[in-house]
Amino acid sequence: MAEESPKPIAEIIDISDAPELFFEMLPDDWKLELESNWEEFRLSVKLYGIKLNEELIGGGLVFSAHTSETDSYPPIAEYYFDNGYLYIGYLWIAENFRGRNLGDLWLKSIFEMYPNNPFWLSIEDAGLAKFYLKNGFTLEREVIFSGGRDWIYVRKSASELI
Template structure:
C-alpha cells in the first residue's frame, strides 16, 4: 500500500459519497490551486484519501473568520477524509493520517466534524477538540493536531 499525492484528484473525488461530490463539484476549479489530495493506493486502486486545504475550504465558509484564524496561525485544514466502505476497519484512516503527518512532520492541522461518533478516531490520532461551532443550528467540533 502506498501513500501518495494524487496527481488526478478527480479520481479521488469519484470514491466520495455522492453528496460530497455534489458539494465539491461547483467549487472544484476554484479550490484546486490551493488544495492537495493525498491517497492510499493498493494495486492501482484508491482505497482512502483526503484533501489538504491551504485556504478557507468551501465547507468552512459558514465560519470563514474562524477558518482564516487557524490558517493564519500556520495550520492546514483537512477535509473530506474518506475510506471506501469495503476497506473500513483496517486502520486505513489512521494510516492515512500517520503518513500525512510523516510527510509534513512540522505541520499543524485542523479539521471539523459533524458526527461526534468520530471523536474517538480523531483523539486516537492525536487531534484535540478545541471548540464547538454552530453551522446552521448543527454543532460541529473543531479539532487540532499540533505534532
Template sequence: MEGFKFRELKNDPQQFFQILPEDWQDEIVPFWDTYKTDSKIYIIEDDTGIVGGGIVFYKSPPNFEYFETDAKAWFDKGYGYLGFIWISEPYRNKSLGSFWLNQLKSENPQQRYFLLTEEEHLHHFYLKNGFVCSRSLHNEDHLEWLYHT
C-alpha cells in the same frame, strides 16, 4: 501498512472524487478549479486502485462561510484544514484512516492541521490520532466539533 501506498494525487483529481459519496462530490467537484492551487489531495491505494484519501486545504474550502472568520485565524497561524477524508466502505475498520493521518503527518512533520466534523462517533478516532477537541459550534441545524493537532 502492508499492500497500501500513500501519495499525493497530483493529476486527475476525479480519481479521488469518484470514490466520495455523491453529496460530497456535489460539494467539491464544481468548485475544485477554485481550490486546486491552494489544496492537495492525498490518497491511499492498493493494487485495485484508490481506496481512501482526503484533501488538505490551505484556504477555506467550499461552504465554509459560517466558519470563515475562525478559519482565517487558523490559516494565519499556518494550519492546514483537513476535509473530505474518506475510506471506502469495504476498507473500513482496517486502520486506514489512522494510516492516512500518520502518513500525512510524517510527510509534513512541521505542518499542523485542523478540521471540523459533525460525526460525534469519530471523537475517539481523532483523539487517538493526536488531535485535540477545541470546541463545538452550531452550523445551521447541527452541531460540529473543531479538532486540531
C-alpha cells in the same frame, strides 16, 4: 511449510492532478460538493489517495487556505490558517476497506509530510471524535451555526508534540 504471501502495503500518493479518481468513490453529496467547488479548492489543496494493490481505496484533502469549505466559521478558519495550520477535509475510506487502520495510515503519512504544521479539521458527526482523538487531535470547540453544528479539532505540529 508454505510461505506466507506478503501482506499488501498501502501507499499514500498525490492525486491532486487527477481528482476524479477520488471523486468517483465518494458518496453523492461529497462528490457533488467537491466537483462543484474543485476550481476554487484546487488552488489551495493537495489531494492524497490511498492505493492498495494498484487500486485507489480512499484519500483526503489537505487545505492550506480558507475556502468555501470553511465558510461556516470564517474567523476561526482565518485564525488557524494565519497561524500555519493545515485543514484536513473529506477523509474517506471505501466501505469494504474500513477497519484496517487505513485512515490512521493516511493521517500519519500526512503528519510526516508536513511535520512543521499543526492541523485542524471540523466534523459534523460526533461518532468520528474517537477516531480523531486516537490520532492526536483534541477537541478545541463546538460551533453552532445556521447550517447545524460542527466540532473543531486540532493537532499540534510534530515539534510542538515533543
